[in-house]
Amino acid sequence: MKKIIVSLFLIVSLFSVFGATIDPFKVQTISGFIDDISYLYVSPFTFDYIGTVGYAGINLDYEDTTASYRNLVKPSSTPLSMLGVQIGSFSVLVTYTQSTTISGAKLTITHEKLIHTTDSSAQLEYELGVLYAISNGTTTGTETSAICLSTEATGNNPKKIEITLSQQSKIAAIQNAYLYFRLANGQKASVTGQYESVVTFTMEAI
Amino acid sequence: MKKCIVLATMLIVSMVFAFADTHLGRTENTVTDSSFVVQGYYKGEKENTSVTLAFKDIDNQTIVHSGQSTTGTKVNVSDRHLGSNTGTIFTWSMTGTTTSTTTLKFTFSTLQAEMNDVFYRPTYTLKMTINETRNRNSGGSTLTDTFYSNVTNKTQVVGGGTTTGTKATQSSEFTGASTITYTGKTSSSGYGYGYSSTTWYRSGTCTLNIADYEQTIPGSYHYVCWVIAEYSVQ
Numbered sequence: 001m002k003k004i005i006v007s008l009f010l011i012v013s014l015f016s017v018f019g020a021t022i023d024p025f026k027v028q029t030i031s032g033f034i035d036d037i038s039y040l041y042v043s044p045f046t047f048d049y050i051g052t053v054g055y056a057g058i059n060l061d062y063e064d065t066t067a068s069y070r071n072l073v074k075p076s077s078t079p080l081s082m083l084g085v086q087i088g089s090f091s092v093l094v095t096y097t098q099s100t101t102i103s104g105a106k107l108t109i110t111h112e113k114l115i116h117t118t119d120s121s122a123q124l125e126y127e128l129g130v131l132y133a134i135s136n137g138t139t140t141g142t143e144t145s146a147i148c149l150s151t152e153a154t155g156n157n158p159k160k161i162e163i164t165l166s167q168q169s170k171i172a173a174i175q176n177a178y179l180y181f182r183l184a185n186g187q188k189a190s191v192t193g194q195y196e197s198v199v200t201f202t203m204e205a206i
Numbered sequence: 207m208k209k210c211i212v213l214a215t216m217l218i219v220s221m222v223f224a225f226a227d228t229h230l231g232r233t234e235n236t237v238t239d240s241s242f243v244v245q246g247y248y249k250g251e252k253e254n255t256s257v258t259l260a261f262k263d264i265d266n267q268t269i270v271h272s273g274q275s276t277t278g279t280k281v282n283v284s285d286r287h288l289g290s291n292t293g294t295i296f297t298w299s300m301t302g303t304t305t306s307t308t309t310l311k312f313t314f315s316t317l318q319a320e321m322n323d324v325f326y327r328p329t330y331t332l333k334m335t336i337n338e339t340r341n342r343n344s345g346g347s348t349l350t351d352t353f354y355s356n357v358t359n360k361t362q363v364v365g366g367g368t369t370t371g372t373k374a375t376q377s378s379e380f381t382g383a384s385t386i387t388y389t390g391k392t393s394s395s396g397y398g399y400g401y402s403s404t405t406w407y408r409s410g411t412c413t414l415n416i417a418d419y420e421q422t423i424p425g426s427y428h429y430v431c432w433v434i435a436e437y438s439v440q
Contacts, residue, residue: 040240042241042242055247055249056245057244058244058245058246059248059249060246060247061249064249181244192249193247194245194247197243197244198241198243199242199244200240
């Protein structure tokens with residue numbers, strides 16, 4: 001009986017996280033679960049393609065006036081201070097109602113440099129930013145931002161973003177946090193072609 | 207209770223299908239990884255192939271020529287120099303940012319001497335020198351100049367070839383009608399910090415030395431030589 005109560009509670013939480021609405025005139029599909037789970041959903045943002053050339057993703061030439069978001073790609077005069085162009089979003093839900101040994105979860109986000117797909121010596125450092133707010137299932141906390149580089153540089157520049165998900169309600173969620181991209185200080189592409197970088201999310205119990 | 211567990215299992219499966227990028231599992235003793243690829247591209251700069259070419263006479267005054275366009279148009283230059291048996295006839299300068307192959311060709315007519323409507327064929331040597339400089343912004347990139355000279359009717363070539371420094375000088379000497387062609391490019395490699403320009407600057411002088419200046423007949427001698435300068439960017 002106890003688990004049924006928990007299950008109903010989590011159903012409410014899920015609707016909050018995913019923005020579902022109840023239509024009283026239609027059959028509803030109810031999603032829910034019992035027991036502790038972790039949930040991570042990452043959604044990359046799709047950028048325009050340059051059809052004739054075949055490149056995909058962000059236009060890295062911040063001097064190209066045809067790119068409306070060029071100022072968001074251009075390195076900030078104050079490094080690690082401004083979020084850039086949006087490149088995706090993610091949502092997280094963790095519960096730890098059943099466990100007596102864990103107190104939440106830690107989400108770690110890291111990334112590689114942008115590497116040219118055919119010339120691996122051409123690499124560009126960039127700032128990866130996130131803007132998020134942690135919810136306990138009923139109320140949402142203050143919006144927070146964090147920015148990191150792919151490598152730890154002088155001045156203790158962070159090379160990863162760590163978000164601790166721990167709430168007294170034993171439910172912690174981040175709904176549609178945004179991911180941002182901005183070229184790092186002093187970076188400018190000069191080798192023509194396609195670049196790629198892997199962003200990794202790691203969530204573990206704490 | 208058993209029904210409840212079965213229901214929960216089914217619902218979890220349906221969520222996995224609904225969100226393809228979802229990673230789902232128990233948090234305890236598990237690590238959940240997910241990743242995605244950030245894509246970006248650089249389509250390259252639209253190269254500015256314009257080149258500025260200018261000439262000045264021995265008095266450092268700009269020689270007015272018939273016109274100049276961005277590429278492939280002949281530029282006719284004429285000037286006179288009267289003076290001692292040796293000296294600079296004209297200087298030229300060319301600047302640009304293109305990394306494409308640039309060609310600058312001078313065609314010289316035979317020098318003629320004239321006094322009182324009598325023409326002479328003097329003995330002379332024309333010497334062309336060229337200097338190259340270019341901007342090199344700090345860090346990350348390497349610029350290489352390859353601006354060769356190829357001279358017809360040459361009597362001597364000093365220097366020449368590939369230059370990798372920030373400045374290079376070549377000189378060539380010839381007599382009579384001749385052409386001298388400079389062909390090469392400023393190429394760049396590297397990436398990353400600070401690299402933003404490959405502006406180059408090439409300049410040269412044309413010096414005339416008349417060996418039989420000491421004429422037996424006194425008078426005012428007029429030496430005439432036509433020079434056609436052409437350049438192209440390919």
